[in-house]
Amino acid sequence: MSGRSEVAALPSSAALRAFLLGGVTPVGLSDILRAFDRPIRDKARLKAILHTMALDGSLLDLPAGRLKTSIGLPETARARITHIRPDGTPCGILADDPTATPVVLNTRAPDLHLPLPGDLVLARLRPACGARRREARAERVLARTGESLAFSRALGENGAPVERLWACNPQIAGTFALATPEQHALPEPGEVVLATLRSMPDGTLAVDTPTPYGRADTAGMASALSLLTHAIPTRFSAAAEQEAARGAAQAAALHNQPAPADRHDLRALPLVTLDDETAQDYDDAIWAEPTDTGFHLVIAIADVSHYVPAGSALDEEARLRGTSVYLPDQTIPMLPLDLSANACSLLPGQDRLCLFADILITHDGHMQDGTIRRGIMRSAARLSYRDAQSALDGKALPPAHPIHTLPATLLQTLMAASSALNNDATKRNAMRLDEDAWVVTFHPDGQPAAFLPRERLATHDLVASFMIAANTLAARIAYKNRLAVPFRVHPAPTATQPRPAARYSAVAGRHNGLGLPLYTHFTSPIRRYADLLVHRAISAWCMEQNPRQEGTPSVACAPPWEQDHALVSHLNFTERRAGKSVQDCQNRLAAAFLVPDIGQNVNIHATTTTRHGLCVRLTKTGTPSLLPWSAFPDCARMNDDSPYGGIAARYTPLIQNGALPVAVLLATCPARGVSVLASHTHAR
Known part of the structure; x- marks a missing residue:
């Protein structure tokens, strides 16, 4: 033993991490x-190694409780930046925390760039002091959204441009302010510049090296700014495009060929797709027939997992995006068009690989039996929601319409089965979440022409009920067979979270919104990476054994299995990012549309x-805005449901939530998507 290097003999960081990941005790x-x-x-030298590993993020993925707290290591976690305060303080949430605990990064490591919204940061947490919000120090950026930011001239409270950005x-x-006003001039109102934020000697942040980007009111700029500010990828790698082209060729070669030996042939079944008129990616097709006890349903879903294997260039691109983004004037697909609009899209008359849910339900909508199998199908017709609704309402469609090629009673059977499923949803107290969505129409020059509430038809509910049934079955199969899939959970409301949002979870849990003990996303693998992950797991399970019906288990006895918590966190982030980018784009379009007002x-x-003020929606565009309390200088008292009622009550008027007041539109900023409002009785 003499002569041995004691330092070298200690396990390396890699060896320690492998050891710690390999157990749960x-x-x-x-x-x-x-x-x-x-x-x-x-002991002392080992603790020093573990301390360094904690601060460089090597211990983030350990099983909960793997290291004893008595070691005294710093508490670190991934933090996702959500916004920057006016004083420049980054704020966010603990990315791997199911309750999404808020975090404030009061300090950051020397020479660390300012974390921006969307960035994933390694945060060293301060001890919890009872408050729900945690304070932390930013140690390093784990994933950067980008460096360049878009800026425009700021507006004051009266709507006039000010000498700041x-x-x-x-x-x-x-x-x-500009970091170097002697070298760069402020942009003109309506102009957008690209720049970076630079820390000044006095601790403030300033805009550095601005370069022109264009005018905010030009056609397409609203989408361009939304994609830029949220760092959403818009181009695929050459390798991914090549893999997609090969997939398209494979799909074309399937047409009119014998069914693969490991797949059920559904091509004689008149499956039909129902989507919006403008849709290009058709994930799902449905069919139903009556039985003595209820209905027999077949819900075929495009087998994207066949063309996007794990670890491929396509998989890396799809994981990075997480979801397709449907902006008002363009779509940013999760997969290249060779797949999303071709090989994986259930186009009418084309042979396509699929996974299909084969389900029996009662007249009351209860699922009696069901399984998922691998198949090959051929869509009999592509229908729009509106055309299917017209047919159900007895309206005549043109003789050449594809609906006339379908069995005469198919649509009525689909609607009857949907009504049964919806009756069952009513019994379990499922919430009906009416979509507060708006459709933007455009002039030929690309400028917004109108904002219209999205019409909700019975055929929308028809498809939704079938998809919920397939997703529920997929969740049951995944749970019973301990498949590592992201589950979809919706927590019950609490005092601190009265309106919790549905999210992905590495652990099975109840979906309170739908009133279901288990739920996952299975029916949209072309546009959601979570569904693709579920497809891979269930497709592998299908090939291993003959599926059989699983009963609804009790969530309380969920078995443990390995899950990728970081991936689940990423899925929740990309889902929120897509939603925010769409809303921001609509806000910018509304700001341009409202200029004449x-x-x-x-x-x-x-x-x-x-x-800060009264949150409102403009009834003409459906977009949000803020009526600041300074707009009501002579009023006091109000019905305030915010946690700051004592502060707001001294400055704010008596306005009930849900009221329909009138305001004056002082100005709009299409670059930021802002509409500046004032009380019509106090507008200056």
């Missing part, structure tokens, strides 16, 4: 030294109150 310093046959005197990303609050009274709908 709590271990301390003595346990680790014993496992590596090291003497007890190495604000970020086009509404998640970055405050205004900024500047100086006029506009109708608004009060939604809620905050310490």
Whole structure:
């Protein structure tokens, strides 16, 4: 033993991490030294190694409780930046925390760039002090959304441009001066520049090296700014495009060929797709027939997993995006068009690989039996929601319409089965979430022409009920067979979270919104990476054994299995990012659309109150805005449902939530998507 290097003999960081990931039993310093046959005197040096590993993020993915708290290591976690305060403080949420605990990054490591919204940061947490919000120090950026930001001239409270800039990303609050005003001039109102934020000697942030980007009111700029500010990828790698082209060739070669030996042939079944008129990616096709006890349903879903294997270039691109993004004037697909609009899309008359849910339900909509199999199918017709609704309402469609090629009673049977499923949903107290969605129409020059509430038809509910049934069956199969899939959970409301959002989870849990003990996403693998992951797991299971019906299990006895918590966190982030980018784009389009109304009274709908003002929606566009309390200088008292009621009550008027007051539109900023409002009785 003499001559041995004691330092070199200690396990490396990689060896320690592999050891810690390989078990779930709590271990301390003595346990680790014993496992590596090291003497007890190495405790201090081992703790120093673990301390360094904690601060560089090497211990983030350990099973919960794997290291004993008595070791005294710093508490670190991934933090996803959601917004920047006016004083420049980054704020966010703990990315791997199912409750999405808020975090404020009061300090950051020396020479660390300012974390921006969307960035994933390694945060060193301060001890919890009872409050739900945690304070932390940013140690390093784990994933960067980008460096360049878009800026435009800021507007004052009266709607007039001021001699400062604000970020086009509404998640970055405050205004900024130019870092070098002697070298760069402020952009003209309506102009957008690309720049970076630079820390000044006095601790403030300033806009550095601005370069022109274009005018905010030009056609296509609203989408371009939304994609830029949220760092959404818009181009695929050459390798991914090549893989997609090969997939398209494989799909074309399937046409009119015998069914693969490991797949059920559904091509004689008149499966039909129902989508919006503008849709290009058709994930699902449905069919139903009556039985003595209820209905027999077949729900075929495009087998994207066949063309996007794990670890491929396509898989990397799809994982990075997480979801397709449907902006008002363009779609950013999760997969290249060779797949999303061709090989994986259930085009009418084309042979396509699929996974299909084969389900029996009662007349009351209860699922009696069901399984999922691998198949090959051929869509009999592509119908729009509107045309299918017209047919159900007895309206005549043109003789050449594809609906006339379908069995005469198919649509009525589909609707009857949907009614049964919806009756069952009513019995379990499923919430009906009416979509507050708006459709933007455009002039030929690309400028917004109108904002219209999205029409909700019975055929929308028809398809939704079938998809919920297939997703529920997929969740049951995954749970019973311990498949590592992301489940979809919706927590019950609490005092701190009265309106919790549905999210992906590595652990099975209840979906309270739908009233279901288990749920997952299975029916949209062309546009959601979560569904693709579920397809891979279930497709592999299908090939291993003959599926059989699983009963609904009790979530309380969920078996443990390995899950990728970081991936689940990423899926939740990309879902939120897509939703925010769409809303931001609509806000920018609304700001451009409302320019002719500047100086006029506009109708608004009060939604809620905050310490800063009254949150409203413009009834003409359906987009949100803020009526600041400074707009009501002579009023006091109000019905405030924010946590800052004591502050707001001293400055705010008595306006009930849900009221329809009138405001004056002082100005709009298409670059940031802002509409500046004032009370019509106090507008200056």
